[in-house]
Amino acid sequence: MILRLLPILGITFIDxxxxxxxxxxxPFFVKQFGAPDVAVGFVISAFSVCQLIAGPVWGNxxxxxxxxxxxxxxxxxxxxxxxxxxxxxxIPLVLVSRALEGFSGGNIGVTQAYVGDLVEPKRRGExxxxxxxxxxxxxxxxxxTGGWLAEHYGYAVPFLVxxxxxxxxxxxxxFMLPESRSKAQNGDAAESAVSVRDIARALVDRAVAPVLxxxxxxxxxxxxxxxxxxxxxxxxxxxxxGEVSFVFAGFGILQxxxxxxxxxxxxxxxxxxxxxxxGLALCTGAFMLVPFAHTFVLAVVLLVLFGTGLSILxxxxxxxxSEVAPDDRRGTVLGAVSxxxxxxxxxxxxxxxxxxxxxxxxxxxxxxxxxxxxALVMGLLQARGAAEPCANPVTATVxxx
Numbered sequence: 001m002i003l004r005l006l007p008i009l010g011i012t013f014i015d016x017x018x019x020x021x022x023x024x025x026x027p028f029f030v031k032q033f034g035a036p037d038v039a040v041g042f043v044i045s046a047f048s049v050c051q052l053i054a055g056p057v058w059g060n061x062x063x064x065x066x067x068x069x070x071x072x073x074x075x076x077x078x079x080x081x082x083x084x085x086x087x088x089x090x091i092p093l094v095l096v097s098r099a100l101e102g103f104s105g106g107n108i109g110v111t112q113a114y115v116g117d118l119v120e121p122k123r124r125g126e127x128x129x130x131x132x133x134x135x136x137x138x139x140x141x142x143x144x145t146g147g148w149l150a151e152h153y154g155y156a157v158p159f160l161v162x163x164x165x166x167x168x169x170x171x172x173x174x175f176m177l178p179e180s181r182s183k184a185q186n187g188d189a190a191e192s193a194v195s196v197r198d199i200a201r202a203l204v205d206r207a208v209a210p211v212l213x214x215x216x217x218x219x220x221x222x223x224x225x226x227x228x229x230x231x232x233x234x235x236x237x238x239x240x241x242g243e244v245s246f247v248f249a250g251f252g253i254l255q256x257x258x259x260x261x262x263x264x265x266x267x268x269x270x271x272x273x274x275x276x277x278x279g280l281a282l283c284t285g286a287f288m289l290v291p292f293a294h295t296f297v298l299a300v301v302l303l304v305l306f307g308t309g310l311s312i313l314x315x316x317x318x319x320x321x322s323e324v325a326p327d328d329r330r331g332t333v334l335g336a337v338s339x340x341x342x343x344x345x346x347x348x349x350x351x352x353x354x355x356x357x358x359x360x361x362x363x364x365x366x367x368x369x370x371x372x373x374x375a376l377v378m379g380l381l382q383a384r385g386a387a388e389p390c391a392n393p394v395t396a397t398v399x400x401x
Contacts, residue, residue: 005115005118005119005127005130005131007172007176007177007178008111008114008115008131008177009130009131009134010134010172010176011071011111011169011172011173011177012111012131012134012135012138013134013135013137013138014138014165014168014169014172015075015138015165015166015169016134016135016137016138016139016142017137017138017141017142017145017165018082018138018142018161018162018163018164018165018166018169019138019142019162020138020139020141020142020143020146020248020252021142021143021145021146021149021158021159021161021162021165022082022085022146022158022159022162023139023142023143023146023226023248024143024146024147024230024241024244024245024247024248025146025147025150025155025158025241025245026040026043026044026230027040027230027231027234028150028230028240028241029094029155030043030091030094032155033090033091035091036357037231037353037354037356037357038350038353038354038357039091040227040231040349040353041227041228041348041349041350041351041352041353041354042095042349042350043091043094043095043098044098044223044226044227044345044349045345045346045347045349045350046095046098046099046102047098047099047101047102047345048102048223048341048342048343048344048345048346048349049099049102049342049345049346050098050099050100050101050102050103050342051102051103051338051341051342051345052102052342052343052345052346053103053342054102054103054104058070058074058338067111067114067117068173068177068178071111071114071173071177072170072173072174073104074104075104075166075167075169075170075173076104076170077100077101077103077104078101078104078166079163079166079167079170080100080104081097081098081100081101081104082097082101082159082160082162082163082166083159083160083163084096084097084100085097085098085101085159085162086155086156086157086159086160086163087156102342111131115127115128115131115318116318116322116325116334121322121323122268123268124318124319124322124323126264126265126267126268127319128264128267128314128315128316128318128319129259129260129263129264129267129315130259130260130264131318132255132259132263132311132314132315133255133256133259133260135255135314136252136253136254136255136256136258136259136311137252137256138252139248139249139251139252139255140249140252140253140256141249141252142248142249142252143244143245143246143247143248143249143252144245144246144248144249145158145161146158146161146162146245147241147242147244147245147246148242148245149161150241150245151241151242203336207324208321208324208325208333210378210382210385211317211320211321211324211382212321212336212337212340213378214276214375214378214379214382215317215321215337215340215341216340216343216344217371217374217375217378218280218283218313218371218372218375219340219341219344219345220344220347220348220371221283221287221348221367221368221369221371221372221375222283222310222344223341223344223345223347223348223349224348224349224351224352224364224367224368224371225287225306225352225368227348227349227352227353228349228352228353228356228364230244231353231356232290232293232356232361232364233247233299235356235361236293236294236299236361237293237294237295237296237299247299247303250303251303251307254303254304254307254308254311255307255310255311258307258308258311258312259311259314259315262311263311263312263315264315266312267312267315267316267319272316272317272319272320272323273316273320273379273382273383273386274383275312275315275316276312276313276316276317276320276379277376277379277380277383278309278312279308279309279310279311279312279313279316280309280313280372280375280376280379281309281376282305282306282308282309282312283305283306283309283310283313283372284369284372284373284376285305285309286302286303286305286306286309287306287365287368287369287372288365288369289301289302289305290302290361290364290365290368291361291362291365318334318337321333321334321337322334351367352364352367352368355367
């Protein structure tokens with residue numbers, strides 16, 4: 001299996017390496033223009049608002065014409081967007097560059113659909129763990145590289161490096177990535193469930209909708225945390241670009257170790273639903289520690305809990321979504337998942353960073369704790385509901401006897 005996934009894993013690694021260069025830098029980059037905390041949230045939202053429009057569409061289109069072509073188009077747009085960000089000299093230009101990146105951002109949902117095409121259902125948890133490891137490996141090198149470059153050469157250089165890495169993924173995709181769907185499969189998809197109406201249908205489908213709504217609630221919490229994490233670490237521990245960048249790099253190392261050594265086997269052993277709930281429970285514990293993380297030790301405990309929970313969720317949930325999605329609509333369903341993520345990313349960053357700027361860390365953390373607890377309750381109820389039909393045939397047999 002690993003040999004079949006190598007091209008997409010390599011592309012994912014390079015893609016995320018470039019993207020992760022920006023993650024710890026963007027809040028400091030925005031603040032250098034004299035903007036308040038809430039402006040950081042709006043800049044992050046600009047990407048997500050546009051991806052909200054583009055994500056489900058890219059997933060739908062990938063069902064029609066194949067995953068490879070969509071990835072190529074996405075990478076071209078991302079290369080231009082990173083170059084614009086490097087040249088931006090005002091908040092409006094920063095917003096435009098992030099919006100273009102959002103419109104181009106079909107990578108995640110299409111990558112997940114690509115993996116789902118190649119791997120049989122029973123091994124998708126393990127396969128998505130490899131994708132998560134490639135994703136996390138990018139986070140090992142990207143933030144540290146970006147922080148070092150920004151401290152020595154300013155913000156433009158790391159953003160240009162990110163643009164160059166996107167260009168590399170474009171070349172690799174064109175020349176090394178095989179299409180995961182045959183022409184016949186693309187034709188079948190185009191004739192069946194591939195319209196915007198079908199995406200809307202997935203959101204109310206009894207089999208798919210509960211999983212999608214669960215994703216929405218817990219992703220609200222995740223986007224709130226990622227939007228405010230750098231600002232919180234700076235406020236509570238005084239960490240700047242260099243320190244935050246190395247925190248993200250350490251976080252990436254943790255993710256790689258977990259994905260390769262633990263998470264894939266764990267998800268396959270306990271099942272996608274149980275693993276998803278375990279991940280939510282760990283994230284709940286992490287978010288409850290946020291207001292108290294004024295020391296290095298507590299910050300490490302918080303990040304380890306969150307990193308472990310996120311690793312499990314990143315492997316278990318895509319496998320769960322693939323499990324409930326019809327084969328010919330997997331790209332559409334996972335595109336809808338990407339769109340749901342973008343909805344959360346559109347709404348939560350300004351809310352949490354605004355609350356953080358006005359009221360402090362504790363109220364901002366309370367928002368995230370509440371959301372992830374609600375998601376955990378939803379997950380537990382769904383797991384219980386999914387188990388009940390398994391008992392019905394036995395009951396019916398006993399009654400018949």
